[in-house]
Amino acid sequence: xxxxxxxxxxxxxxxxxxxxxxxxxxxxxxxxxxxxxxxxxxxxxxxxxxxxxxxxxxxxxxxxxxxxxxxxxxxxxxxxxxxxxxxxxxxxxxxxxxxxxxxxxxxxxxxxxxxxxxxxxxxxxxxxxxxxxxxxxxxxxxxxxxxxx
Amino acid sequence: xxxxxxxxxxxxxxxxxxxxxxxxxxxxxxxxxxxxxxxxxxxxxxxxxxxxxxxxxxxxxxxxxxxxxxxxxxxxxxxxxxxxxxxxxxxxxxxxxxxxxxxxxxxxxxxxxxxxxxxxxxxxxxxxxxxxxxxxxxxxxxxxxxxxxxxxxxxxxxxxxxxxxxxxxxxxxxxxxxxxxxxxxxxxxxxxxxxxxxxxxxxxxxxxxxxxxxxxxxxxxxxxxxxxxxxxxxxxxxxxxxxxxxxxxxxxxxxxxxxxxxxxxxxxxxxxxxxxxxxxxxxxxxxxxxxxxxxxxxxxxxxxxxxxxxxxxxxxxxxxxxxxxxxxxxxxxxxxxxxxxxxxxxxxxxxxxxxxxxxxxxxxxxxxxxxxxxxxxxxxxxxxxxxxxxxxxxxxxxxxxxxxxxxxxxxxxxxxxxxxxxxxxxxxxxxxx
Numbered sequence: 001x002x003x004x005x006x007x008x009x010x011x012x013x014x015x016x017x018x019x020x021x022x023x024x025x026x027x028x029x030x031x032x033x034x035x036x037x038x039x040x041x042x043x044x045x046x047x048x049x050x051x052x053x054x055x056x057x058x059x060x061x062x063x064x065x066x067x068x069x070x071x072x073x074x075x076x077x078x079x080x081x082x083x084x085x086x087x088x089x090x091x092x093x094x095x096x097x098x099x100x101x102x103x104x105x106x107x108x109x110x111x112x113x114x115x116x117x118x119x120x121x122x123x124x125x126x127x128x129x130x131x132x133x134x135x136x137x138x139x140x141x142x143x144x145x146x147x148x149x
Numbered sequence: 150x151x152x153x154x155x156x157x158x159x160x161x162x163x164x165x166x167x168x169x170x171x172x173x174x175x176x177x178x179x180x181x182x183x184x185x186x187x188x189x190x191x192x193x194x195x196x197x198x199x200x201x202x203x204x205x206x207x208x209x210x211x212x213x214x215x216x217x218x219x220x221x222x223x224x225x226x227x228x229x230x231x232x233x234x235x236x237x238x239x240x241x242x243x244x245x246x247x248x249x250x251x252x253x254x255x256x257x258x259x260x261x262x263x264x265x266x267x268x269x270x271x272x273x274x275x276x277x278x279x280x281x282x283x284x285x286x287x288x289x290x291x292x293x294x295x296x297x298x299x300x301x302x303x304x305x306x307x308x309x310x311x312x313x314x315x316x317x318x319x320x321x322x323x324x325x326x327x328x329x330x331x332x333x334x335x336x337x338x339x340x341x342x343x344x345x346x347x348x349x350x351x352x353x354x355x356x357x358x359x360x361x362x363x364x365x366x367x368x369x370x371x372x373x374x375x376x377x378x379x380x381x382x383x384x385x386x387x388x389x390x391x392x393x394x395x396x397x398x399x400x401x402x403x404x405x406x407x408x409x410x411x412x413x414x415x416x417x418x419x420x421x422x423x424x425x426x427x428x429x430x431x432x433x434x435x436x437x438x439x440x441x442x443x444x445x446x447x448x449x450x451x452x453x454x455x456x457x458x459x460x461x462x463x464x465x466x467x468x469x470x471x472x473x474x475x476x477x478x479x480x481x482x483x484x485x486x487x488x489x490x491x492x493x494x495x496x497x498x499x500x501x502x503x504x505x506x507x508x509x510x511x512x513x514x515x516x517x518x519x520x521x522x523x524x525x526x527x528x529x530x531x532x533x534x535x536x537x538x539x540x541x542x543x544x545x546x547x548x549x550x551x552x553x554x555x556x557x558x559x560x561x562x563x564x565x566x567x568x569x570x571x572x573x574x575x576x577x578x579x580x581x582x
Contacts (some may be wrong), residue, residue, distance in 0.1 A: 064263055077263030079246035092241035094206050096263030 004005070045075045049135035050108040063131070064095055066122070068106040072114055090125035101129040187474035204238040207231060208266040210249055211242075212283070214274035219309065223283070226313035227270060228333045231306055233569055234547050235562035256288050266290060267294045270320065279305045283318045287323060298323045309357060335558065336361070336371040336378050337539075337576040348380045353543065353550070353560070353581060355571040361393045371580040372410030375434055381408035381419075390419055390436075400436040413454030414477040416516070416561065418442070420450045429462055431477070442479035457496030459486070461506055463493050472508050474522060482498075485522045486510075492518075494539045494578065498546035498563075505563070507540035507549055519563060530565030541579040546560055552576040 045067040067075040074081050081089050096102060102122060106115050122130060207229045212220035231237040247260035254271050261269050265349045272285045280303070287298035298319055302312035303515050314331035321329035333353050341347045341364070348371040351358040362368035368382035377393030379400075388408045391403035401407050405422035412418070416431040421428075429443045443449040447466035455461055458477040472486040472495045486492045491511035498505035504523040507530075513554050515538040517530040529535040535554035542549055546563065550571070553559045556580065558572035 076246055076260050079248075079260045081246065083576065090244075092244035093264050094238060094240050094244065095263065098265060115291040135254065 043129040045069060045105070047105045047107045048109065049105060049133060052136070054135040063099055063101050063103050064093070065103045065105055065133070066118070068084060068104070068110050068115065068118060070109050072110055074118060087121050087124060090122060090127070093125075096125065100127060101122055102127050103129065103131040103133050105133040154315050156489070163241050203297075205236060205267055206238045206240055206265050206447075207268040207270065207504065208240045208242075208245065208261060208264065208284050209270045210245065210247075211437050212272035212274050213249075213254070217523065219306065220272075220274055222271065223313050224270075226310050227317055230314060230317040230329070231320070233354070233560055233567070233571070234329065235567040236321070236325070236396060236547070240264055256294055258290050258294060261288075262290055263533055267321075268283040268324070270316075271296075272316075274309075277306075281306060281309065283309065285312075285313050287320050289324075291458055312350070312356065314352075320539075327545060329547070333582055335541065335550055335572070336373065336559065336580045337552070337572075337582075338380070340370060340575050346546075348378060349576075350378060351572055353571065355558075355573070358572065363397065370409040370578050372409075372411045372580045374410065375415065379410040379412065379417070381410065387422075387474065390417070392551070395452060400434075401432050401439075402436070403439070411452050411454045411460075411461075411578055414458040416453065416477070418452040420452065429460070429479075440550065442475070443482075444479075451494060453495045454498055455501055455506070455550075456501030458495075461495035463495065472506065472520070474506075485520055485525070487525070488527055495539045496539075496580070498519050499543040499544060500546045503546055505542065507542055507551075509538040509540065517549065517565070519549070530561055530563075531568075532565075537580050539576075541581040550581055552579060 047067050047069050064076065069075070074083065074086055076089060076093075092098060104115075104118070104122075118128065152417060188364045195396065199340050209224050209231070211217065211224045214220045218576065228239045232239050241451045242245040244264045245260070246263055247257060252271075254273055256269050256271065257330065259348055267290055270292070271288070272283060275284070283302045285300045285302070286296035288294065289297050300316055300319060302315070304312070311332060318329040320550070331353070334348045334350055334527070335353050336348065338348050340347050344367065347360050347364060348362040348368045350361050353393055360380045360382060362382070363373065364529045369383075371378050371380040373379070374392065376395065376582050378452070379390060379392040380391050381388050381537050388406040389399040390407050390410045391408060401410070401417060401419060403421060403423040406427075407411075407419055407421045410417050410419045411431065412434065415434070417434055418429060418431045420427055421430050422545055424441070427448045427450050428441055428443050428445075430439055432439045442460075443462070444464050445464065447519045448463055448470075449462055449464045450467070451463040453461045456559050457473070459474055460477060461472055464473050466473075467484060469490045470493055472483050472492050473482055475482045485506060486508065489510045489512050493509050493511065494509045496507045498507070504521050505519050507517060507519045508519045516532060517537045517540045519528045519530065520526070530540070530549060531551070537551050537553045537559070540549050540551040542563075548560050549563055550558055550560045552575075553570075555570070557570050557574055558576045559568050560571050561568040
C-alpha cells in the first residue's frame, strides 16, 4: 500500500469516504435487547414480572414468548422445555427463524446469572432481537385491558 | 441481506434507548434518552433472499404404535415426499414442544404454533406384520383442532410406504386443490456393462429399484404404456420394440431400427428407419397397422406423447436438432425451441393447462430446460452443475427428474430449485408416471 498516494505527506491527503464495514460488523454481533411493557399476557405461565418505569413499547403478541418462572423452569410459549433441550429447541424453531425476535418474561426473583445463561442460548440460536417483558410501574391496576386513561 | 435490517435495528435501539449487551465487560448504565418516541414506520423492504417464505410449515412427528422403528420409517416417507415437492418446510423434530404421548392422535395448538407449524400430520399404526391398520390425520392450525383430513389404510407392512405416498397425495389435494403424485414411478435405462444396457423401474423417491428387461443385450428408451414398460431392444440386424409383459415377443419390428416407443391416442408412436431415413411412425398396440407420420428428408426422432395426444419430437429439418410438436396424425408441425444449437429428449408435462415441455439443451455440456409451448418462455433448470439430461415431469408436474453426471437421478421443482438425488447410479432417458 502507499504506492498510489505518491507525493509524500506534505499536502493534504484526500479524505476517503467513511468505511461502513466495521459498523456493519459490529451490528452483526450485537444482541439487541429492549424492554417491553406487558400487555394482557395470553400465556398461562405464572411469572412475577419486575416493575419498571422504562418507556413502553407496544408488544407484538404474535411473537414467541420465553418465560422463566420462580423455580427457574423455562417455557417456550406454554410448554416447559428441559434445560438440556433448550438450545436445540430454539435452534430448530422455524418460527424463531422467521421472526428473528423473542420476548423473555423472567420472574424478578430469578438470579441474573440464570437469565444471562438463557440469553446466551438465545443468542447461540441466532436470534438477534430480544424483548424483556416488564410490568409497567403501578402494576396491573394501572393498565386495564381496555386501556382507558 | 442483513443490510436491509440495519436501519430498523438502529432505529429500534436509538428510539428505545436500548441497553446493548456485548460479550465484553463494558460498564455502562445508559438512561433511556428520548422517551417514548414512536417507533418509525418500517421502510420498504424488498425480500430478495427468502424463496422459502411461502413454504407451508408442517410438522410430521413419527407415527405412533408399538413398533417405533416402523412408525419412524413411515413418517420419514411422508417427510421426504413433502420436502422434495418444494411446497413445504418440514419442521425439525428437535424443535417440537408438544407432549406427543399426551396428545395421541389429537393436537393441542399452542405448542405447535410455538414452533411455527401451520399444519401437523399425526398417524398411528395398529396391529402388526401382515395386518396393519394405519390411521392418518392432517391438522391445519388455522382451522382448529379438528383434523381436516383423516384416512385409514389397511394392509401388510410392505404397503406402508404406499400408504404414506397416498396420504401425501391427499394432503396436497386438501391444501392446494390438486392431488400429489407421490405414488408414481420412474422408468429409465442404465448401462449394465460393456455393450449392455437394461431398463429399470423404481419408486420416484428411489425405493425399490428393479430391472424390467431380461438382462441380455442392449435395452433402452423406456416408456409407460398398456402392458407395462415399453422399450427398445437391439439385435444384430436392428432394433425392435417390446414391453415388460410381452414375454420377449417383438411387438413392433421391421427393417432397420425401431425404437423409442411412446403410447397415446390408443397407438404406439416410435422412430423407425424402415424406409431408409429416420422418421416417426405409429402402430396399434399389438404392433399392426403401421402408419408413417413424418415425411421429411431430415432426421425425425424421439417422439413423446403429451396432453391432448400431441406429439413432441426432435427434427433437423431447420438445420440443427430442435424440438417440434405435431398432432397425433402428423398435422400441424410447429417448432417450439429456438434457443441453442442442439435440443433433444423432449418430455411433456401431462397437465394440459400448463403447456410445458422439458428437454435437454446441448452447448458444450448438457443442461435441462423447459419451454412453455404457448408463450415460448424458457426456464433453465440446471447450470454449472455437471452434465444434466433426459428430463421427465412428475405426473402432477410439480417436479422434474433428470439424469445428472453428479451420480444418478435428481429431482427438482420446475424452476430447478431444491435439487435432490433420489436414485443412485448411471441413468438415462427417464419417463415418470
